[in-house]
Structures are given as structure tokens and as C-alpha cells.
Amino acid sequence: MEPDVLISVKNLTRLYGKNKLAVKVLDVKDLEIRRGEFIALTGPSGCGKTTLLNLLGALDRPSGGDITFEGKKIFGRGEVSLCRFRREKIGFIFQAYHLIPTLSALKNVMAPAFPLGSGYKRRAMELLRQVGLAGKEGRRPDDLSGGEQQRVAIARALLLEPDLILADEPTGNLDSVNGRGIMDLLKKLNQRGKTVLVATHDQRLAEDCGRVIRLADGSIEEH
Numbered sequence: 001m002e003p004d005v006l007i008s009v010k011n012l013t014r015l016y017g018k019n020k021l022a023v024k025v026l027d028v029k030d031l032e033i034r035r036g037e038f039i040a041l042t043g044p045s046g047c048g049k050t051t052l053l054n055l056l057g058a059l060d061r062p063s064g065g066d067i068t069f070e071g072k073k074i075f076g077r078g079e080v081s082l083c084r085f086r087r088e089k090i091g092f093i094f095q096a097y098h099l100i101p102t103l104s105a106l107k108n109v110m111a112p113a114f115p116l117g118s119g120y121k122r123r124a125m126e127l128l129r130q131v132g133l134a135g136k137e138g139r140r141p142d143d144l145s146g147g148e149q150q151r152v153a154i155a156r157a158l159l160l161e162p163d164l165i166l167a168d169e170p171t172g173n174l175d176s177v178n179g180r181g182i183m184d185l186l187k188k189l190n191q192r193g194k195t196v197l198v199a200t201h202d203q204r205l206a207e208d209c210g211r212v213i214r215l216a217d218g219s220i221e222e223h
């Protein structure tokens, strides 16, 4: 494997349901993601984008095959190690933000570090500044616009310096101006060296990415 390959996927499958009722919703024979790429994952609703992102980020386990991350298999390890992998290597951004409603923007950004103890406040403040939210650290999600909530979610994803950002329809709940702002932010992160994989229905946003992977019925059509 070449040194700049971050992720290598071989014969990855995911089935839902059991026995005769099992349906294969993902079947990715071969996929490589290199460090520093900015990739759009596209395809019609139900083609398996979320399923693939969840497997790449170890939020879900495959039915067959494995994923190699920095040369090591992800799934050949126990739950504690998997949990650490997720926390240290992956930054997730979701369509619906998934912020904790009772916590301030600052505490939401610090949340991934809760199991690690305190000491992340300065970094969280700096990240909120970088995403354009200086002065709004004390606000709760309800008092922020959708675009602002997604910026908090991006800052949270960056707290522990992940190698890979996985974004599942991050602009899906936003108007086009805010959606463009979020994509510009992801692009900036990529220019600063982060590998970014973003699932999107929006063809115009996809065209802006360095590479497009298209899924159809769970398989990669072209990339």
C-alpha cells in the first residue's frame, strides 16, 4: 500500500434483515481514499451513502469485508479500541447537526473531550472563532440559526484533530447561501490538510470537490 493511502476498502458489504429476508444495501469491491483528498459521495436517495459513511467512521459494522485505515484493519478490534478510533481519527458532521440542546455552543464543541477531562476550552474557543462564531460561545443551539448550528458541529468535529472528516448531507437542512458557506468551510479545512468525504445530493456542490464517487444501488459506479 502506498504511504499516502488513508483508507482502503475491499469487498465491503452491508446487509439488512436476516436469512432469506436479508437485503444487500452496500457492496463496495474496491475503494481507496488518499490523505488530503476532498471527495463528494453522490447518488440517489437510498443508494447507500449513509451506510458507507457509517462504516467508514466505524459507527456500524460490515456484514463482510473490512476497511483498512492507515494500514490497520478497523473492525478486527474490540469495542473500546473502536470507540477510541472513532474519537481520535474521525470527525462526523450530520445533516441534523446533532448538538446537545441543553449545552452552550462552547460545551458542545468540548463534548468529544469530556471522557478525557478538562483542558480543551481554549481550543474550543479558537475553533468557534475559526468558524465565525466568536461572541456566540454561550448560546444554546436553539438560539442559533441552522447555519450557525452546523458551524458548531464542524468545530466539534475538529476538536480532537481527526484525520478524516465525514459529512453526511451537511447542507441538507440549509438554504443555498448557508449551504455554500458550509461547503466553503469544508474546503478550507481540506486546504489545511484534512481529508474530507461529503455525501451530497447537490450536483453543484459535488462538482466543487476534487473527486466524485457515485453510488448506485450500493455499488460504486464511477470515481
Ligand SMILES: Nc1ncnc2c1ncn2[C@@H]1O[C@H](COP(=O)(O)OP(=O)(O)OP(=O)(O)O)[C@@H](O)[C@H]1O
Pocket: 016, 017, 025, 043, 044, 045, 046, 047, 048, 049, 050, 051, 052
Ligand atoms: N436500519 C435499516 N434497516 C433496514 N434497511 C435499512 C436500514 N438503514 C438503511 N436501510 C436501507 O438501506 C438502503 C441504503 O440506505 P442509506 O441511508 O445508506 O442511503 P442514502 O444514500 O444515505 O439515502 P439518503 O440520500 O436518502 O439519505 C436504503 O434502501 C434503506 O432503505
